[in-house]
Amino acid sequence: MATLRSEYVLEADSVQHMLNMLGYKNNAPLRYGFEEKYPKNVVNQIVYFAGASANFKCWEQEKFKSLIEKLSDRYPSDKHIILQGVNASEKFLDLYESLKERTNVLLQKAMPLDEAMQFLSNSKCVIANDTGLRNMAIAVETPTVGIFFMTGAFRYWPRDGKHDCVFNPDHTSPNIESVYLSTVALIDKIYAK
Numbered sequence: 001m002a003t004l005r006s007e008y009v010l011e012a013d014s015v016q017h018m019l020n021m022l023g024y025k026n027n028a029p030l031r032y033g034f035e036e037k038y039p040k041n042v043v044n045q046i047v048y049f050a051g052a053s054a055n056f057k058c059w060e061q062e063k064f065k066s067l068i069e070k071l072s073d074r075y076p077s078d079k080h081i082i083l084q085g086v087n088a089s090e091k092f093l094d095l096y097e098s099l100k101e102r103t104n105v106l107l108q109k110a111m112p113l114d115e116a117m118q119f120l121s122n123s124k125c126v127i128a129n130d131t132g133l134r135n136m137a138i139a140v141e142t143p144t145v146g147i148f149f150m151t152g153a154f155r156y157w158p159r160d161g162k163h164d165c166v167f168n169p170d171h172t173s174p175n176i177e178s179v180y181l182s183t184v185a186l187i188d189k190i191y192a193k
Contacts, residue, residue: 029160038121045079051090052129
């Protein structure tokens with residue numbers, strides 16, 4: 001048996017479609033089941049991950065720098081954390097060096113998996129390229145903004161109101177203002193006081 005896989009359906013939903021043929025009854029929104037293992041204790045931190053599964057999928061670091069500047073001004077009481085990855089290309093030292101005079105911008109070394117999952121669970125929002133790190137944040141139900149231009153966004157975009165994807169229909173790199181406005185709209189909607 002097989003099910004058709006649409007480019008416009010979240011990948012996890014495509015997997016559930018196959019399970020539906022065996023009688024599985026799914027609910028929406030999708031629940032990942034990490035509530036007990038990584039309990040939420042949201043703190044005022046916005047996380048940025050400038051890496052991706054391949055370097056050509058990485059949004060330009062100059063754009064990330066400008067985005068972090070704008071968001072650290074917009075949310076001055078939040079920590080703005082540049083998260084390092086495990087690969088040599090994911091240390092982002094140049095990016096951090098250009099922002100280190102801002103007292104609310106920090107560089108976080110890569111962590112073991114369980115520690116990283118809890119860190120993401122406690123974060124207010126994660127902004128990342130097409131990457132597994134964003135998927136980890138989605139799994140612990142942390143709001144995310146995905147930046148896409150080399151890959152179609154729809155299959156990586158849960159439609160539960162906690163996530164947004166910024167992309168251009170012609171697959172060009174999104175501008176800073178689009179990512180900024182998407183992030184502000186998401187954070188202000190979810191954390192409205």
